[in-house]
Amino acid sequence: MVGARSILPIMKQATIYSIAQALEVSASTVSRAFSRPDLVKPEVRERVLATARELGYAPNRAARGLATGRTGLYGLLVPDVTNPFFPPLIRAIQQAAARVDAGVLLVDSEGSGAAETALVSRIKAQVDGLLVASPRLATAKLKEALGAVPSVIINRAAQGLATVVCDNTAALREAATHLHDLGHRRFALMRGPSASWAAGRRAHAIRSWAQEAGVSLAELGHYEAVFVDGRRAAAQIVESGATAVFAFDDLMAAGVIAGLSDLGETVPRDRSIIGCDDVLLARTMTPGLTTVTAPLEELGRQSVLALHGLLEQRPVPNVQLQGTLTVRGTTGPPP
Amino acid sequence: MVGARSILPIMKQATIYSIAQALEVSASTVSRAFSRPDLVKPEVRERVLATARELGYAPNRAARGLATGRTGLYGLLVPDVTNPFFPPLIRAIQQAAARVDAGVLLVDSEGSGAAETALVSRIKAQVDGLLVASPRLATAKLKEALGAVPSVIINRAAQGLATVVCDNTAALREAATHLHDLGHRRFALMRGPSASWAAGRRAHAIRSWAQEAGVSLAELGHYEAVFVDGRRAAAQIVESGATAVFAFDDLMAAGVIAGLSDLGETVPRDRSIIGCDDVLLARTMTPGLTTVTAPLEELGRQSVLALHGLLEQRPVPNVQLQGTLTVRGTTGPPP
DNA sequence: TTGAAAGCGCTAACAA
């Protein structure tokens, strides 16, 4: 029979000491049973773990953090949670982080570079490392804000920082060829935000393809990566005379399609549209959007792996993943 | 001149002690300058704050947490980050939390009640309180898992727990009347997940309206709240003969519309569809989806306020917000 | 393989 530890019904949260006392071992042993299990005799370890469970013990993260200097938290900074590109990424990151026993502290910068600076300095003290997705901030400023915090930049190349990016060049060229084969000769490109690294890359890919293929390319924008901007741009598309249009991303593509519909046009009958990223929206539209699918799961997994590596002082290579073309219903032969 | 503290270029992170030493005051004074500014002479406080800035001091959250028992973190548990209902909510919560100086630890249960139990126990030790959005778990089990952690349940009524919900009854009745006025007499209801509290409420609202109005109502489902389930259900809609259909949510509504399109129908020409929540998708579809708009911003704000209140031992009332009807392009007169 | 003891950086009585 275990002696009554307390008459009160309110039992304080168990600590390594309560376990140590109950088992008549030292607190160090209990601590080791959790953090360095290999250092404690299997038999003892079992008993510790058992009573820990009984007492509902959970290690106090703050105490551990104070002792080790680690918080067990990864900060995740995104420019806009409501942009459908990010939720699948967030989910993948959250899962991967859980696998290395880290929590995810989520912060939204609302698309503002200035806010990024402020947020980074606000949270860098409470996390072990930072995952920065699609930063708006110039690389130099970003580096300055990050200081010495181990960080991984997602979706942007940045000299001197660990990065995980998705390269859509090949898929975009494939898409262009697909349209060309269908008979299109007049192309338009709706450029994304000028501060977006991905926007520049995508524009470059399409521009150089057009040049090689010797077809005309009207460059429109820059636009914000939102639905309404795409919608408003429809008139310019019509004016450009292009029959095949590359939107910066799916949101914008959906906007253009809506805008064209406002003008009495139907896609793909009157014009073909291609998006980028393959967000939920692209699959739920009718017809489905032809787009370049980003490996978001893998992007998230790799970012966490990279950050984890950084924290273990391992050298981490920059990783580059490939987007793939997904043909759905918004591309067809020109009218 | 300040004496050299270190020859090494690597300066350790400043603590209250480094500041105290530099200013020749006690560490308590420095501590107070931050946590209880009113208790320290303005003049001294200024000097503390100034050198803190100079030294790049940021309080160590873990240490503070250990001393106070507070982590400064709110846990946010959602069933599916990629469901477009949640991102705007997450953003609102994150912002509101920042305003009370709390961070948001995000966790995704992937729609599994079992996972909810596990996740709650995994994170309840590292947060000050929990925000649980649209739990799948039965209320009793949920309460058991939550134990004594201060918690606010979002989007579900739960006896004995603080809750913040959105009531769509009035808006749904208004929508039904709108359709009835348009001439519809045969209605269908696509029920959502059986474990979803909101699904039950919505079904009830429409069912009782139909009864009162004396119109026929075909009840279909339960379906999962995803696009593909809606799409697959299109055939049943056609079979039911209903000309006006209430989908459980926007995702499902979008699915139905795609499914009907597969069957050669057009909305709203052949049938009228109404969604619920007004997620991004509803605005970007062509035509736009008639739906019930949820005040997500406010929902998020109120949840954080409630949790904050709970943590300050204030009594917090349950809050109930109202959805509002937003008529767009998917409703019209019956054929 | 285990225990004793110091310390991580901060807060909060209590005293002055």
Added chain:
DNA sequence: TTGTTAGCGCTTTCAA
């Protein structure tokens, strides 16, 4: 208004 003094719960030498 400020300083002194204990911890908060855990990890981690160092010794045994």
